[in-house]
Amino acid sequence: MSALIRLDKVGVTYPVHGHASKVVLSELDLQIERGEFVAVCGQTGCGKSTMLRLILGAERPTEGRVLIEGEELPRPDRHRGYVPQKYSLFPDKTVIDNITFGPEMEEFSIFGRLTPKFFRRRAELRETAHGLMKQMGLDAPDAHKYPDQLSGGMQQRVAIAQALVMRPKILLMDEAFSALDPATRSGMQRLLRTLWAESGTTILFVTHNLNEAIYLGTRVVVLGPGQGIVSDFRVPSDCRAESGYPRREELERMVRMVEEAGEPQLAGSLS
Amino acid sequence: MLWRIDARPGRVSTFTLSWFLFAAGIAMYFYASNKRHIENPDDKVIPSLQQLREGMSNAFLLPDSEEAAPEEFANASIATKFFTSMLWTDTLASAKRFVWAMLLLVPAVILGLHMGMFPVVGQLFLRFILFFDKIVALSVLPILFIAFGIDELSKIMLIVIGVTPTIILDTFNLTKGVPQEQLVKGFTLGAHDFGVTYRIVMKQIMPRVLNSIRLNLKAVMLFLFAGEMIASQDGLAFRIALLRRHMGMNVIIPYVLWVALLLFLVDFGMRIANRRLHPWFREA
Numbered sequence: 001m002s003a004l005i006r007l008d009k010v011g012v013t014y015p016v017h018g019h020a021s022k023v024v025l026s027e028l029d030l031q032i033e034r035g036e037f038v039a040v041c042g043q044t045g046c047g048k049s050t051m052l053r054l055i056l057g058a059e060r061p062t063e064g065r066v067l068i069e070g071e072e073l074p075r076p077d078r079h080r081g082y083v084p085q086k087y088s089l090f091p092d093k094t095v096i097d098n099i100t101f102g103p104e105m106e107e108f109s110i111f112g113r114l115t116p117k118f119f120r121r122r123a124e125l126r127e128t129a130h131g132l133m134k135q136m137g138l139d140a141p142d143a144h145k146y147p148d149q150l151s152g153g154m155q156q157r158v159a160i161a162q163a164l165v166m167r168p169k170i171l172l173m174d175e176a177f178s179a180l181d182p183a184t185r186s187g188m189q190r191l192l193r194t195l196w197a198e199s200g201t202t203i204l205f206v207t208h209n210l211n212e213a214i215y216l217g218t219r220v221v222v223l224g225p226g227q228g229i230v231s232d233f234r235v236p237s238d239c240r241a242e243s244g245y246p247r248r249e250e251l252e253r254m255v256r257m258v259e260e261a262g263e264p265q266l267a268g269s270l271s
Numbered sequence: 272m273l274w275r276i277d278a279r280p281g282r283v284s285t286f287t288l289s290w291f292l293f294a295a296g297i298a299m300y301f302y303a304s305n306k307r308h309i310e311n312p313d314d315k316v317i318p319s320l321q322q323l324r325e326g327m328s329n330a331f332l333l334p335d336s337e338e339a340a341p342e343e344f345a346n347a348s349i350a351t352k353f354f355t356s357m358l359w360t361d362t363l364a365s366a367k368r369f370v371w372a373m374l375l376l377v378p379a380v381i382l383g384l385h386m387g388m389f390p391v392v393g394q395l396f397l398r399f400i401l402f403f404d405k406i407v408a409l410s411v412l413p414i415l416f417i418a419f420g421i422d423e424l425s426k427i428m429l430i431v432i433g434v435t436p437t438i439i440l441d442t443f444n445l446t447k448g449v450p451q452e453q454l455v456k457g458f459t460l461g462a463h464d465f466g467v468t469y470r471i472v473m474k475q476i477m478p479r480v481l482n483s484i485r486l487n488l489k490a491v492m493l494f495l496f497a498g499e500m501i502a503s504q505d506g507l508a509f510r511i512a513l514l515r516r517h518m519g520m521n522v523i524i525p526y527v528l529w530v531a532l533l534l535f536l537v538d539f540g541m542r543i544a545n546r547r548l549h550p551w552f553r554e555a
Contacts, residue, residue: 058455076458087450092474092551102460105470146551166460 002070004202005032005055005170011063012050024050028064028228030221034169037196037203039217041210043263046223048206052174055204056080068170078106081163081201085175088159089147095158096143099129102166132161136191153184160192164199173205177212189215193244214254215245222263231261318521326521330358357510358529364505365495368423372430372491373484379435380442380480387446388468400439408433409497416502426498433494434487441483445476478552481545485538492534 007030053059136157224230239250304317419425457467499508
């Protein structure tokens with residue numbers, strides 16, 4: 001059986017001023033299996049968000065192939081959920097409408113929305129959305145608030161609910177918790193791990209924070225600027241303490257791996 | 272400390288400051304009018320209050336002077352008189368053209384939206400619209416009169432040529448300004464091209480598009496008036512142009528104020544509608 005996601009000698013080059021060009025990714029090979037929680041980590045400009053956009057289908061590689069279940073998919077679709085750092089919700093829709101937007105869009109055409117069936121189904125979808133909101137720790141009165149009336153953490157909870165309601169095969173998260181304060185961030189990390197364990201969805205989480213990558217991922221991929229993957233290691237579940245964070249000796253081993261991979265700055269943020 | 276940039280004028284100061292120029296303008300007008308009437312009691316250039324009252328009464332309560340007033344008209348109610356008056360007839364004629372022009376802005380908005388969303392449509396139209404936008408609308412007026420005659424169509428076309436390129440380009444820019452993440456998000460939630468275009472992007476830009484139309488209302492009126500003044504048999508601008516020949520300042524001034532009031536009401540109505548239709552939108 002083929003890998004869920006396969007990057008095959010992928011390269012991305014952007015044209016810059018004049019005839020110059022900037023190589024963001026080069027000869028990148030990566031395989032991700034179903035059910036993995038892959039945290040992609042690296043410094044700013046190393047191409048981690050570009051890699052996520054390639055998997056999402058929002059960008060095309062200039063070299064190589066990106067295969068999802070063995071197929072090249074040219075644009076984003078409902079099987080790949082997306083939670084960006086900013087603009088993750090539709091500002092013109094309330095929380096409940098943001099969550100039910102996807103299923104409504106998928107099940108009903110513009111004219112279908114005028115039928116009684118739509119209103120019946122809408123009531124069911126709202127019920128499901130309320131359930132998801134509860135799971136995300138959101139209160140019922142929040143359902144009718146607009147995104148700008150919510151805190152950053154609440155917005156990201158809604159964004160995750162919005163993506164998960166579609167039951168995507170892959171959930172792609174781009175620095176999704178970067179703008180949150182430490183306490184909210186830590187709460188969101190715990191929530192995401194629980195959701196991953198319950199849903200079994202494959203998650204690709206991009207972050208510049210190695211600490212977060214190690215806490216969240218079952219596998220950590222470290223990208224170096226212009227170097228591609230400099231380190232790719234697993235975080236076995238039995239190496240985690242009760243807090244969910246790897247035990248000291250395991251952590252030290254990972255720090256050494258990242259250091260040896262030529263990313264002492266990233267490793268330094270942990271030690 | 273009123274002149275400092277961090278000044279916080281109180282309620283009385285705010286009220287006084289905001290109405291001061293109105294009061295000063297009115298005072299200056301009557302001072303100049305009085306001075307001219309002392310020199311020439313029949314002066315028509317700056318009508319006195321009495322002359323203005325007469326002019327307003329004629330315009331607001333009497334039918335067009337070219338039509339004979341029926342006998343029973345004298346005993347009619349004020350409302351009946353107003354709704355058969357010269358002012359009302361002219362207002363309806365201008366309003367009809369105004370509504371047509373506003374309706375023609377709908378395709379302009381849709382074109383701008385599609386130009387911003389679909390690169391092929393953008394490439395096809397953008398350069399042309401940018402060029403079209405630079406054409407001074409009034410300079411093509413003779414061409415319009417030759418091509419479409421001097422009836423309604425040429426006047427509406429003048430408004431279309433004058434205002435639609437701005438609205439198309441504004442809508443295009445607003446569409447381009449919607450964050451890419453929102454479009455990607457739409458696709459990941461099962462939306463297709465038109466779903467993303469109409470259910471995500473159009474909904475988000477609509478309040479700003481309405482604001483853009485609102486800010487262009489004066490341009491719409493400007494081109495409407497230009498058309499009416501040059502070739503029309505009715506309408507507010509036609510009446511103003513006609514009265515200019517007779518130095519009818521006592522009617523022209525109330526007409527000008529009436530037009531300003533109507534425009535203010537349309538602007539106000541659009542603002543309220545925008546706020547009601549888009550409760551999520553926070554104006555900058």
